[in-house]
Amino acid sequence: MSKTYKAVFTCDNPKERVVWYVSSRHEAQRMAYQHTRSLGNKNKLLPAYREAKMTLKVTPVFANEGDAGYDASFFGWAGH
Numbered sequence: 001m002s003k004t005y006k007a008v009f010t011c012d013n014p015k016e017r018v019v020w021y022v023s024s025r026h027e028a029q030r031m032a033y034q035h036t037r038s039l040g041n042k043n044k045l046l047p048a049y050r051e052a053k054m055t056l057k058v059t060p061v062f063a064n065e066g067d068a069g070y071d072a073s074f075f076g077w078a079g080h
Contacts, residue, residue, distance in 0.1 A: 004061040013052030
């Protein structure tokens with residue numbers, strides 16, 4: 001099973017909370033970077049984010065190593 005992460009971006013100045021489901025922590029950082037930058041100049045923050053406190057929390061969606069929601073005993077052939 002591939003890794004899936006839940007990325008929660010929050011900002012206090014424009015009260016916003018955005019949730020993305022991504023495949024890596026690097027992709028979560030890239031999404032937050034693109035969300036806060038202008039379209040013309042990617043190095044420049046949008047005015048709403050310049051003095052704001054921003055946080056990005058990335059957590060794995062599936063903590064265990066098994067298949068999520070998969071119970072073979074339901075089908076009657078587990079352990080045979």
